[in-house]
Amino acid sequence: MNDTTSLPRKPLYSAADLEGVPWLDARPGEYPYLRGVHATMYTERPWTIRQYSGRADAGVSNLAYRRALEAGAMGLSVAFDLPTHRGYDSDHADIAADVGVAGVAIDSVEDMARLFEGVPLDRVSVSMTMSGAVLPVLAAYIVAAQEAGVSAAQLRGTVQNDILKEFMVRNTYIFAPEPSMRIATDVVRYVMEHMPHFNAMSISGYHIQEAGADGVLELALTLANASEYVRRLVGAGVDADRACRQLSFFFAVGRDFYGEVAKLRAARVLWAELARSFGARDPRAMQLRMHCQTAGSTLTARRAQNNIVRTTVEAMAAVFGGTQSLHTNAWDEALSLPGEDAATLARDTQLILQHETGLCDVVDPWAGSYLIEALTARTADAVREMLAQIAAQGGVIAAVESGWVEARVHEGAARIQAQTDSGERAVIGVNRFQVPHDDESESLDVDARRIHSLQADRLRRLRANRDPQRVRAALERLAEVARSGEGNLLAATIDAMRARATVGECTSALEQVWPRWSAPVRADRRAWAQARASDAAWEAAKDAVAKWRRSRGRTPRIVLLKLGQDGHDRGVRVVAAALADAGFETEIGPLFVTPGQAAQWATSRSPDVVGVSTLAGAHLSLVPALIDALRATDIDAPVVVGGIVPRADHARLMAHGVAAQFGPDTPLDSIVRKLLSVTRHETNAPA
Incomplete structure (x- = not known):
């Protein structure tokens, strides 16, 4: 069995493997859409190149979007910063370090207007990856477009609006599951009535795979989430065809080439079956339309330019699987925020695939393949079995609340890391064929303090020039719609944003009814132990900890922290x-x-070591602030940092007192040995 796969493979496939495989005579554009949702697929129109980007403030991102469109992009995909995802205005005291760092800061209609200045929104498709603060962000987009002369009915694109996957893996939720589902379904109902060319949901498997799920689990959870949304809508009286037509899907495409091709083909069959089971009969309702993105989790910090090859192969798998749009990751994203040259190369990769390789000349070239057809059918069967397991628990929300989803995804992430550390899972340049090499990239830094100051100034001017009574009345109305259950939340939020309320103020109005929700981050040692059993290097690391314990007479204690608004908790x-x-x-x-x-x-736990996991680029502000705060206490524990930190920032963190730094490719046995050394205050050793 190949260690990258969720289903066993064998070295040779033949016609015998196609016995009992359904839909072998299926045609593209016909139920169950195995071979593609359109009869001609890319032969008449290639997939949409839709690069996910956004940083700093709206003006900076607007320039990047216009350049991307000029260079061949056919749609825009907006990355919002973490405070925006979590419903905070940029001048909120607790989030300054994250403003504009991992995406663009949006606080108001004015910000949204600047973001799309000069972009013809009636012709350019816009995708917004937004779920937690979907109400004020989508409302700002609609109002900004209307004030630019583009009606809501003319807008094209997608808003993610998939809150269930936030509770599973990504954590950019704001409210508890039930009110969050109310928000999500109100968005769908508004879009159905007013925005005929817009998709009100993009059900995301991408973040589920990135958190550690294999292809079968990713697809099962994605379809379970979609089914829950449709059930809610149909139960509220929405026609099944209309409900299903509103949905699109978003998948990760990782390193299991054949498995990913089969997964995307199986996804279409399974969705066609599910939509029909809900009562859908319109072909458009049964056609699974998807966006794909190459996997961020397969990118490596060591020998980082190898990521160009990885991304290209993953992109080909998405194309062979029949995606409708595609984002290719930049090669340097395991080192820092992507540089402009790397982002351009990522986009050019798709243009080369479209125009130089002949991939668009044939519809579903893998049709009839012994391997792909058999694997597609087996993937579909495995997903059906997992969907039955979820249903037996009372549905996907119950499976989340019981911890079943969390445990399955966590187990997958631990297994992948253990296989990588042991060398069972080959990663060229990291655990196989290593060559000494210092990777450098064109690091794209964002000055969060400057963006925070600019946004705060814009917010001051906005609040000074608006009608405060009108804003207050609109926000009170929004809170009342939430409290009473009558009316549409998105419609009320549009009125509030038109009155010049802000993203944070709309969120605060809803917080009067639904307090912010939080859940603990848990880890199960068994997930790692099962994956690394009987491994010599790991046993040696455990022996070193046992020796430390015998010499000190107690167990070494470490606390692990995420700082700021970064909720990515896989690592x-x-x-x-x-x-x-x-x-x-x-x-x-x-x-x-x-x-x-x-x-x-951390101080209340009296740790021997304090560890910080960072992925969102705010480390230069947050980590020194943590060290300063710890120094003000009686705890003298060394601080170590792991995650994505550009090489240029290492010295600055060490100068401020960081004892050790671990890149994303560092084996866990090496981390154990280094942690034991820093507890002896040997903090001058190189990381």
Whole structure:
């Protein structure tokens, strides 16, 4: 069995493997859409090149969008910063370090207007990756377009609006599951009535795979989420055809080439079956339309230019699977925010595939393949079995609340990391065929303090020039719609944003009815132990911890933290599970905390080491602030940092007192040995 796969493979396939495989005579554009949702697929129109981007403020991102359109992009995909995802205005005291860093900061209609200045919104398709703060962000987009002369009915594109996957993996939620589902379904109902060319939901498997799921689990959870949304809409009286037509899908395409091709083909068959089971009969309702993105989790910091090859192969799998649009990752994203040259190369990769390779000349070239057809059918069967397991638990929300989803995804992430550390899972340049090489990239830094100051000034001017009574009345109306259950939340939010309320103010109005929701971050040492059993290097690491424990008479204690608004917790959970298995006493802190709050929480645990996991680019502000806050306490524990930190920032963090730094490719046994050394205050050793 290939270690990258979720289903076993064999070295030779023949006609015998096609016995009992359904839909072999299917034609593209016909039920169940195995071979594609359109009869001609790319032969008449290639997939849409839709690069996900956004940074700093609206003006900076607008320039990038216009350049991308001039260079061949056919649609825009907006990356919002973490404070916007979490419904905070940029001048909120607790989120300054994250403003504009991992996406563009949007606080108001004025910001949205600047973001799309000069972009013909009646012709350019816009995708917005937004779920938590979907109400004020989508409302700002609609109002900005209307004020530019483009009606809501003319807008084309998609808003993600997939809150269930936030509770599973990504954590950019704001409210508890039930009110969040109310928000999501109100958005769908508004879009159905007023925006005929717009998709009200993009059900995301991408983040599920990125968190550690294999292709079968990714597809099963994605379809389970979609089914829950449709059930809610149909139960509220929405016609099944109209409900299903509103949905599109978003998948990751990783390194399992054949498996990913089969997964995307199986996805169309399964969705056609599910939509029909809900009562859909319109072909458009049964056609699974998808966007794909190459996997971020397969990118490596060592020998980072190898990522160009990885991304190209993943992009080909998405094309062979029949995607409608595609984002290709930049090669340097494991090192820092992507540089302009790397982002341009990522886009050019798609243009080369479209115009130089002949991939668009044939519809579904893998049709009839012994391997692909058999694997497609087996993938569909495995997903059906997993959907039955989810249904047996009472549905997908119950499976989330019970911890079943979290455990399955966490187990996958631990297995992948363990296989990589042991060398079972080959990663060229990292654990196979290593060559000494210092990777450098054109790091694209964002000055969060400057963007925070600019946005705060814009907010001051906005509040000074608006009608405060009109704003207050609109926000009170929004809160009343939430409280009473009568009326549409998006319609009420549009009125509030038109009155010049802000993203944060709309969120605060809803918080009067639905308090912010939080969930603990958990890790299971068994997930790591099962994956690394009987591995010599890992046993040696555990022996080193046991020796430390015997010499000190107690167990080494580490607390692991996420700072700011970064909710990506795959790495910190895997590290916590591994360190617990190694013999550390391990605890993960709460998400979405300030450095001061994190220091207070960590101090109460009396740790030997404080670990920080960082992925969102705000490390130069948040980590020094944490160290300063810890220094003000009685705890003298060294601070270590793991995650994505550009090489240029290493010295600055070390100068401020960071004891060790671990890149995303660092094996866990190496991390264990280094942690033991820093607990002896040997903090001058190189990381």
